[in-house]
Amino acid sequence: MSRIHLDPLSPVTARWLLNAVLWRGAVALRITEVEAYTGADDPASHAWRGPTRRNAVMFGPPGRLYTYTMHGHVCANIICTPEGVGGGVLLRAGDVVDGLDEARQRRGQVPGVRLARGPGNLAKALGITMADAGADILHPAGLFRLEPRQTEPPISTGPRVGVSRAADVPWRFWVTGDPTVSTYRPAIPAGARRTDRGLHPGDGARSA
DNA sequence: AAGCGGATCTACT
DNA sequence: GTAGATCCGCTTC
Numbered sequence: 001m002s003r004i005h006l007d008p009l010s011p012v013t014a015r016w017l018l019n020a021v022l023w024r025g026a027v028a029l030r031i032t033e034v035e036a037y038t039g040a041d042d043p044a045s046h047a048w049r050g051p052t053r054r055n056a057v058m059f060g061p062p063g064r065l066y067t068y069t070m071h072g073h074v075c076a077n078i079i080c081t082p083e084g085v086g087g088g089v090l091l092r093a094g095d096v097v098d099g100l101d102e103a104r105q106r107r108g109q110v111p112g113v114r115l116a117r118g119p120g121n122l123a124k125a126l127g128i129t130m131a132d133a134g135a136d137i138l139h140p141a142g143l144f145r146l147e148p149r150q151t152e153p154p155i156s157t158g159p160r161v162g163v164s165r166a167a168d169v170p171w172r173f174w175v176t177g178d179p180t181v182s183t184y185r186p187a188i189p190a191g192a193r194r195t196d197r198g199l200h201p202g203d204g205a206r207s208a
Numbered sequence: 209a210a211g212c213g214g215a216t217c218t219a220c221t
Numbered sequence: 222g223t224a225g226a227t228c229c230g231c232t233t234c
Binding site: 049052053054068069070071072073 | 226227228229230231
């Protein structure tokens with residue numbers, strides 16, 4: 001079997017992850033929204049100030065899950081940089097395509113498109129906790145499994161959500177027009193929006 | 209030892 | 222659209 005290779009450039013891996021399916025146990029998530037973070041050169045990254053106890057996984061080998069808590073929620077990143085560098089991709093939203101019952105049990109009664117909308121909700125739907133820190137998602141025998149995308153979706157880009165530093169860097173990527181993409185915070189000022197391919201009219205992620 | 213600010217979410221107006 | 226709940230890690234005193 002061929003082992004998946006993650007590109008060390010986090011924006012490249014971020015785009016590549018869109019429409020890929022991440023399994024954790026019996027729950028499967030088609031990834032629809034991500035953000036890229038690099039290391040020492042990215043002031044918005046947790047890795048910016050160098051290794052600490054919290055971000056240690058970021059400086060480990062690629063393919064590992066970097067989890068952190070914030071405001072009482074767990075957020076999950078896939079590390080793609082070589083050991084010692086510190087960069088990865090934050091999983092922001094997805095579409096639950098299998099294990100729906102399990103995801104619903106964890107999330108309670110919310111509309112389907114909101115099951116894994118937002119980093120905290122995504123982690124909760126998949127059952128990701130801090131106990132999953134450092135998990136190797138590329139290991140065939142592990143709890144996690146990553147299925148590469150079957151088709152490349154139309155991709156929109158914009159500034160990362162909730163970051164005050166490097167706010168001009170358009171390293172948030174989402175599947176254009178996908179209803180599961182988080183919208184609770186306006187993404188991009190109209191007119192300043194940068195897209196690469198196929199911005200659909202009716203794109204569900206534009207600001208109000 | 210204490211304060212601050214953050215890669216958030218939900219509810220309410 | 223806006224405000225408030227709510228938690229932990231990192232910086233500073």
